[in-house]
């Protein structure tokens with residue numbers, strides 16, 4: 001089975017991490033937020049991540065923007081899929097900007113790493129507002145907890161990357177022309193994701209070996225940044241790696 005993968009832009013958000021003098025993160029502005037619709041040759045669909053809720057952007061002075069044509073059900077229907085017929089969601093992780101749209105898919109099973117749930121019990125203080133259990137608490141019965149790498153369907157496999165969150169996973173998809181790795185927010189840790197999101201770093205981000213070197217240097221300086229996969233390792237897993245907040249996806253109809 002081969003799949004076509006649609007990156008769907010669900011809006012932008014700006015997060016201001018302010019309030020304390022020992023500020024860890026810069027203000028991150030107009031971050032594009034993508035979810036991914038994977039459709040097989042028979043029209044069956046799998047959704048990877050479910051986007052953010054315009055009414056739930058954590059942190060003061062934060063905001064989101066969503067055009068009417070960026071509403072999640074609209075985007076899915078536009079590709080000929082009824083959200084009610086989506087049977088499988090894969091969550092790369094449960095951050096507020098990735099898991100708020102689960103409600104649009106009431107008939108779906110939700111695949112995530114069991115480590116993602118474990119991690120919720122050991123959050124660092126500044127991470128606590130990054131999760132909004134209200135987005136998914138009523139769907140716990142639909143959670144399918146995975147232990148590490150696993151095939152979800154022929155040609156769709158999850159790779160546990162850790163790092164960004166305890167149970168973060170990427171999704172490898174056998175695309176029409178090449179293997180595509182949907183990275184979610186990996187390989188960055190929570191801290192480094194937000195640090196490098198400002199646009200000036202995007203070209204560096206796309207230069208994978210450079211980032212890997214950069215990452216290793218910091219990792220050895222700070223063992224807290226340990227994660228399961230390096231960028232080079234992730235690069236070896238698919239032909240193309242796609243990040244959930246990459247402005248470069250703009251205008252791409254499918255991958």
Ligand SMILES: [Zn+2]
Nearest residue numbers: 093095164185
């Ligand atoms: Zn995240």
Ligand SMILES: [Zn+2]
Nearest residue numbers: 095097185244
């Ligand atoms: Zn994110």
